[in-house]
Amino acid sequence: MTRLYEGGAVVAEGFGAHEISDQLAEHPKAVLWLDLFDPEESDLRSVAAEFNLHPLAVEDAVHDHQRPKLDRYPGHLFMNVYSVHVQTEGDVPVLHKGEISAFITERALITVRKSEVDLTRLIRRWDADAALSATGGVGFLVYGLLDVVVDGQFAAARELDVAMDKTEDTILEEGGAPRSVRMYGFALRKTIAALRRPVAPMADLIADVMRADTRLVDENLEPYYRDVDDHARRATETIDSARERINGLLEADLNEQSNALNDVTRKLAAWAAIIAVPTALTGYFGQNVPYWGYEKFWGFLLSTGLIVFSASGLYLYLKRRGWL
Structure with missing residues (x-):
């Protein structure tokens, strides 16, 4: 998928990779978005040659499970982020992650999707703020990508928090929660821990993008990046709060189970004592009638x-x- 932005509008889209040079030459003030889905290293050679991409960055782009990061190379940046969403219905919550690598050059944003990621929201975001492309250049494209990714991460964190609300009352029932609810709580804790890994580094990544030496964020784009940074920090805070909360709920459930077990043990001991006295007396006197x-x-x-x-x-x- 390709798009060319110039003067706050899309001037070309859907052209082939072999046409990139001609399009950039024809529109000297335009910036390019090129999207590639799960390419092999050989597939990236022509693009790497066109934009002088570093071999180590190309290697990271084709290998899965890179950490969220921003690396600097001569002539371009390499960024790796994760688009996420969760499903809380069913027996256990499920976290879906889509890894996105990006090469950021002076006139192009090249995204490499390593799994299925819906680009509709990303394109909609760019279209909603297309006027920023007139002055923002590639920084505008990077902002749109980060904004969509961080909003998805924040939505996932809130979704897990809402799911925790639904189970909290059941977990704190007298005598302890049913096993199915308790197992759902453990699954929630595992999902929260898995979500934190791609979300926690985002605030530092955005701060690196905003550094002056990247020359991506001008004074017009800076408020927008600060807004993305705020959402990234709120997502991390929501996850950390949810992790502490679920740990507290599971610990409270364990304490409630322990209290219930103590009550049962006390009752059994009382009945055993009641039965033991007549049993001992009849046994002592041999009253086998x-x-x-x-x-x-x-x-x-x-x-x-x-x-x-x-x-x-x-x-x-x-x-x-x-x-x-």
């Missing part, structure tokens, strides 16, 4: 059936209470 059906075969069957019935009934009761 004849029972109904004593010394008869049907009496033996009756007593055996009574033992099996009472033991089975007690087992089912304890099983239903979750003690077995």
